[in-house]
Amino acid sequence: MYIKMSEPNYAKLEASNPHLDKEKPYPLAGILVVDFTHVLSGPTCTRMLADAGARVIHIERKTGDDTRHMGPYIADGSSEYFRICNAGKESIALDLKDPKDHALAEKMIAKADVVVENFRPGVMARLGFDPEEMVKKYPKLIFASVSGFGQYGPWSKQAAYDTIIQAVSGLMDATGEPNGKPTRVGTSVSDVVAGIMGYSAITTALVARERTGKGTTIDVSMLDSTFSLMVQDLMLALGPHEVPHRIGNRHPDMYPFDTFDCQDQPIAICCGNDHLWGLLSHALGHEEWINQADFKTNDLREKNWQKVKNAMQDVLKTKPAAEWDKILHEAGVPAGLVLNVDKTRRLDQIIERGMVKTLPDGNEVLGSPLKYGTWNSYGLQKDAPKLDEQGEQIRKEFE
Amino acid sequence: MYIKMSEPNYAKLEASNPHLDKEKPYPLAGILVVDFTHVLSGPTCTRMLADAGARVIHIERKTGDDTRHMGPYIADGSSEYFRICNAGKESIALDLKDPKDHALAEKMIAKADVVVENFRPGVMARLGFDPEEMVKKYPKLIFASVSGFGQYGPWSKQAAYDTIIQAVSGLMDATGEPNGKPTRVGTSVSDVVAGIMGYSAITTALVARERTGKGTTIDVSMLDSTFSLMVQDLMLALGPHEVPHRIGNRHPDMYPFDTFDCQDQPIAICCGNDHLWGLLSHALGHEEWINQADFKTNDLREKNWQKVKNAMQDVLKTKPAAEWDKILHEAGVPAGLVLNVDKTRRLDQIIERGMVKTLPDGNEVLGSPLKYGTWNSYGLQKDAPKLDEQGEQIRKEFE
Numbered sequence: 001m002y003i004k005m006s007e008p009n010y011a012k013l014e015a016s017n018p019h020l021d022k023e024k025p026y027p028l029a030g031i032l033v034v035d036f037t038h039v040l041s042g043p044t045c046t047r048m049l050a051d052a053g054a055r056v057i058h059i060e061r062k063t064g065d066d067t068r069h070m071g072p073y074i075a076d077g078s079s080e081y082f083r084i085c086n087a088g089k090e091s092i093a094l095d096l097k098d099p100k101d102h103a104l105a106e107k108m109i110a111k112a113d114v115v116v117e118n119f120r121p122g123v124m125a126r127l128g129f130d131p132e133e134m135v136k137k138y139p140k141l142i143f144a145s146v147s148g149f150g151q152y153g154p155w156s157k158q159a160a161y162d163t164i165i166q167a168v169s170g171l172m173d174a175t176g177e178p179n180g181k182p183t184r185v186g187t188s189v190s191d192v193v194a195g196i197m198g199y200s201a202i203t204t205a206l207v208a209r210e211r212t213g214k215g216t217t218i219d220v221s222m223l224d225s226t227f228s229l230m231v232q233d234l235m236l237a238l239g240p241h242e243v244p245h246r247i248g249n250r251h252p253d254m255y256p257f258d259t260f261d262c263q264d265q266p267i268a269i270c271c272g273n274d275h276l277w278g279l280l281s282h283a284l285g286h287e288e289w290i291n292q293a294d295f296k297t298n299d300l301r302e303k304n305w306q307k308v309k310n311a312m313q314d315v316l317k318t319k320p321a322a323e324w325d326k327i328l329h330e331a332g333v334p335a336g337l338v339l340n341v342d343k344t345r346r347l348d349q350i351i352e353r354g355m356v357k358t359l360p361d362g363n364e365v366l367g368s369p370l371k372y373g374t375w376n377s378y379g380l381q382k383d384a385p386k387l388d389e390q391g392e393q394i395r396k397e398f399e
Numbered sequence: 400m401y402i403k404m405s406e407p408n409y410a411k412l413e414a415s416n417p418h419l420d421k422e423k424p425y426p427l428a429g430i431l432v433v434d435f436t437h438v439l440s441g442p443t444c445t446r447m448l449a450d451a452g453a454r455v456i457h458i459e460r461k462t463g464d465d466t467r468h469m470g471p472y473i474a475d476g477s478s479e480y481f482r483i484c485n486a487g488k489e490s491i492a493l494d495l496k497d498p499k500d501h502a503l504a505e506k507m508i509a510k511a512d513v514v515v516e517n518f519r520p521g522v523m524a525r526l527g528f529d530p531e532e533m534v535k536k537y538p539k540l541i542f543a544s545v546s547g548f549g550q551y552g553p554w555s556k557q558a559a560y561d562t563i564i565q566a567v568s569g570l571m572d573a574t575g576e577p578n579g580k581p582t583r584v585g586t587s588v589s590d591v592v593a594g595i596m597g598y599s600a601i602t603t604a605l606v607a608r609e610r611t612g613k614g615t616t617i618d619v620s621m622l623d624s625t626f627s628l629m630v631q632d633l634m635l636a637l638g639p640h641e642v643p644h645r646i647g648n649r650h651p652d653m654y655p656f657d658t659f660d661c662q663d664q665p666i667a668i669c670c671g672n673d674h675l676w677g678l679l680s681h682a683l684g685h686e687e688w689i690n691q692a693d694f695k696t697n698d699l700r701e702k703n704w705q706k707v708k709n710a711m712q713d714v715l716k717t718k719p720a721a722e723w724d725k726i727l728h729e730a731g732v733p734a735g736l737v738l739n740v741d742k743t744r745r746l747d748q749i750i751e752r753g754m755v756k757t758l759p760d761g762n763e764v765l766g767s768p769l770k771y772g773t774w775n776s777y778g779l780q781k782d783a784p785k786l787d788e789q790g791e792q793i794r795k796e797f798e
Contacts, residue, residue, distance in 0.1 A: 019551060027603045027604060027606065027607035027615075028603065028606060028607070030610075031606075040630070044630070048599070052603050070652070071652065072634050072635050072638050072639050072641070073638070073639070074638045074639055075639075080634040080635075080637065080638030080639070081634050083634075083638070084630055084633060084634050084637075085630075131772075132772060135772060135773075149748055150748070150752055150770070151770075152418060152751070152752075153747070153748045153751040153752055154747050154748055154751065155746075155747075155748040156748075158728070158733075159669075159733040160733070161656070161669040161671075161733060163648070163650065163656060163657070163658075163667050163669055164667050164669055164733060164734065164735035165735070166667075167658065167665075167666075167667035167735045167736060167737040167738065168667075168735040168736060168737075168738055168743065168746070169738075169740070169743055170738055170739055170740025170741075170742070170743040170744075171584075171585065171586065171740075172648070172658070172667075172737050173585075173737055173738060173739045173740070174584075174585030174586055174739075174740065175574065175582060175583070175584050175585035176575070176582055176585070177582075180579070181648075181658070181665065182648075182658065182665060182737045183574060183575055183576075183582055183585075183647075183648065184574070184647070184648040184658070185570075185573075185574055185584050185588075186570065186572075186573030186574035186575070186582075186632075186645050186646075187570065187573055187628050187629050187630065187631055187632065188630065188631060189584075189588065189628055192627075192628050192630060193592065193595070193628075196592070196595055196596065196599060197595065197768050197769060199599055200447070200595060200598050200599045200602060200769060201769040201770075201771065203599060203602035203603045203605075203606055204426045204427065204451050204602045204769065204774075205426060205771060205773075205774070206602075206606045207426065207427060207430075207602055207605040207606050207609060208426035208427070208773075208774060210606060210609035210610065211429075211609065214773050215773065216426075216771045216772045216773035216774055217771065217772035217773070218769070218770065218771055218772075219770040219771075219772075219776075220768060220769060220770065221752070221768070223748065223749070223752075224749075224752055224754050224766075224768035224770075225768045227740075227743060227744075227749060227754050227765075227768070228591075228754070228765055228767075228768045229586050229588055229591050229592075230586050230740045230743075231439070231443070231483055231484075231586065231587070231591060231765065232586055232587060233585075233586065233740045233741075234483060234740060234744065234765055235471050235479040235480055235482075235483050236471050236479075236741075237740055237741040237744055238479065238483075238744065238755065238762075238763040238764065238765075239471050239472070239473045239479030239482070239762075240471050240472070240473055240474075240479070242471070243739060243741045244739065244740060244741065245739075246585050247585075248582075248583070249562070249571070249580075249581075249582065249583040251562065253469070253470070257560070257562060258562070259562075259566065259571070259580075259581065259583070266566075266580065266581060267566075268562050268563050268565075268566035268567075268571075270558075270560040270562055270563055272560075329557070334557075334558040334559070334560060334563060335563065336563035336564070336566045336567040337566060337567060338566040338567075338571050338572055338581045339566065339567055339568075339569055339572060340569055340572045340573075340642060340643065340644075341568070341569025341570075341572070341573065341626075341629045341632045341633060341636055341643060342569075342632075342635075342636040342642045342643065343569070344567060344568055344569040344626060344629075345569075345626075345633065345636055345637065347554075347567070348552070348553050348554075349548055349549070349552045349553055349554040349555075349622065350622070350623075350626060352551070352552040352553065353549055353551075353552055353620070353622075353623055355623050355626050355627070356637065363637075363638075364637040365637065366626075366627055366630065366633055366637075367623075368627075369596050369619060369620070369623035369624045369626070369627045370596060370599060370600040370603065370617070370619065371549070371550075371600075371617065371618040371619065371623075372600065372604060372615045372616065372617055372618075373530075373531060373534060373615045373616035373617075373618075374534075374604075374607075374613050374614065374615035374616070375603075375604070375607060375615055377618075
């Protein structure tokens with residue numbers, strides 16, 4: 001895979017890409033979402049709803065969403081954190097303790113298809129919008145709550161942050177070298193995955209509502225969502241009742257299936273069978289490895305993995321990773337460079353798939369990973385709103 | 400949070416939990432899924448469909464799904480890998496190159512609401528089931544493909560494994576210590592998240608089909624899905640155009656927000672403001688930290704984070720992590736133990752949420768993180784099928 005590293009003109013490239021046809025209808029066109037979310041898990045969920053063409057009205061406090069006051073900032077002073085979470089949405093600033101604003105919020109809920117919130121459990125009830133009560137009152141409503149530990153259970157009221165969930169879920173303990181320390185995943189994966197699970201639950205509930213007319217509450221937690229990522233370790237813990245242990249970057253049962261140091265940076269190489277091992281041995285100029293007594297089967301390579309790794313790295317360290325990447329791909333060996341995301345965003349594959357897109361104001365945000373033949377696959381097309389940008393219009397519409 | 404570590408009787412506990420009422424209707428009841436998937440990303444998607452109550456018919460090759468032959472195995476010789484991916488589904492073994500079996504598969508597709516596959520792009524077309532052609536022929540069909548790099552784009556035909564996607568997406572480079580190496584996330588997060596995104600796209604398309612009558616192809620990739628997890632680093636790379644760098648377990652802007660060594664094992668502690676810092680300083684018996692010149696604001700603590708960490712660890716190392724966990728929670732300081740998933744699965748919160756459940760045959764599998772008020776939140780209730788277990792019945796039904 002040849003990797004282009006210039007600064008891409010995303011807007012120009014997307015305009016000529018038929019897969020990203022911006023005129024296609026959206027799958028959730030006509031769905032109204034009232035969005036009480038803040039920071040990361042909830043806004044990820046409602047951004048996905050905006051990508052699918054739902055109208056998302058983001059209710060912010062009078063001082064604005066927390067992320068408006070968190071970096072990184074761009075030259076005009078606006079927060080990129082807020083942008084990546086809230087592009088494509090409308091904004092209205094409300095004080096939910098003010099009776100007039102409270103009444104407006106309830107009028108919006110009454111007309112909504114979906115409400116999403118990610119306060120700590122109990123907060124919406126204290127604000128007068130208890131999820132169960134709201135669904136009783138508006139039986140077609142889908143009222144989704146995303147939280148750290150869930151709406152019920154002994155831990156439900158405890159404070160949760162991504163780092164705490166990564167710790168408690170087993171994810172951190174599973175990540176890193178066996179002789180090193182538990183390692184946090186270098187993105188807020190527990191927040192983001194809870195947001196995606198929230199979206200999954202909402203769309204599931206929308207299907208059920210179309211078929212039965214019934215709404216529902218939804219309760220998605222960061223802990224449940226992160227725990228459900230742990231499939232390999234859970235196989236061990238739930239099946240043969242073995243305690244899993246972290247093993248660095250390598251695969252538990254196949255070798256070479258790991259990262260390897262080259263002259264400049266690491267490369268991932270994945271050879272899960274003898275055929276691929278043969279291709280790799282040729283590509284590295286060591287055909288003798290194919291029949292070597294301690295390397296010739298996967299079981300032997302797995303047993304002697306450190307020796308295999310050292311032998312491979314002795315060769316790989318003679319050239320830069322990008323050269324090896326080219327050589328290995330031409331040889332049919334599955335491989336990939338270990339890239340910083342600032343390089344990933346410039347890959348032709350990422351650009352062609354519209355995974356970075358340009359808003360009308362010229363700012364760039366994450367694209368949508370959900371691609372359809374019939375429906376719009378570009379996702380949201382509106383700039384991140386200014387605080388209360390649509391407030392006046394929304395008040396007129398719902399009051 | 401008090402952590403119980405006995406071997407839980409999941410079946411007994413779930414029976415008395417009203418949130419896990421097994422009699423509730425399923426949100427996707429009546430939806431027929433034909434499942435051509437194998438190994439991990441595809442089966443994760445179809446397992447979620449089974450959790451939502453869809454009927455999932457898993458088409459296996461005559462020798463069985465690959466994961467039937469992958470460990471870990473339990474005492475009866477069955478694969479736990481297969482079980483965690485395929486419980487709740489029906490199985491039919493087909494040779495898609497045999498004309499009779501091929502015709503049966505097409506009859507199943509003709510009646511299906513959803514088809515899911517995760518072969519390399521082009522394989523379904525070579526088998527005579529080109530996704531676009533199938534949707535033209537059966538216009539209400541939703542035909543979902545999950546792949547490494549996607550159905551189009553310059554990399555679409557390349558081999559992808561979770562490790563390669565973690566490398567290329569930027570996730571591995573973002574994970575680990577700044578002076579250490581890029582670190583693979585200790586679960587196949589790229590596979591699993593692509594499966595969840597596949598589920599999201601399918602349910603979105605089902606909503607659209609209910610409203611318009613139109614089916615669609617779906618194209619979800621592991622690379623797009625993993626890239627979309629990288630929100631924090633993308634804020635830097637797309638906003639101010641800075642190159643992000645991994646920073647271990649700590650938060651980029653808040654301190655203490657990190658993991659800390661205790662006498663026996665680490666604990667995560669997250670204090671994002673001066674109020675929590677005050678509570679923490681009291682709990683650790685160092686009230687003088689609150690007004691200490693180099694610790695008193697978040698900016699100072701962030702600047703002097705290594706000094707803060709050392710000072711905290713000097714105290715934390717005097718007691719085991721579980722004791723500190725109790726002390727800190729009583730003091731109102733957000734904290735969580737770094738647990739192995741074999742401990743996580745025994746947490747009262749995980750059990751109460753039904754995140755491990757017992758199949759009729761007595762084996763335990765992962766529960767569903769999607770919890771609803773109106774709909775079944777327990778998820779699938781059927782054992783993993785034996786190879787071709789429902790084959791005869793399915794042949795009679797569709798031939």
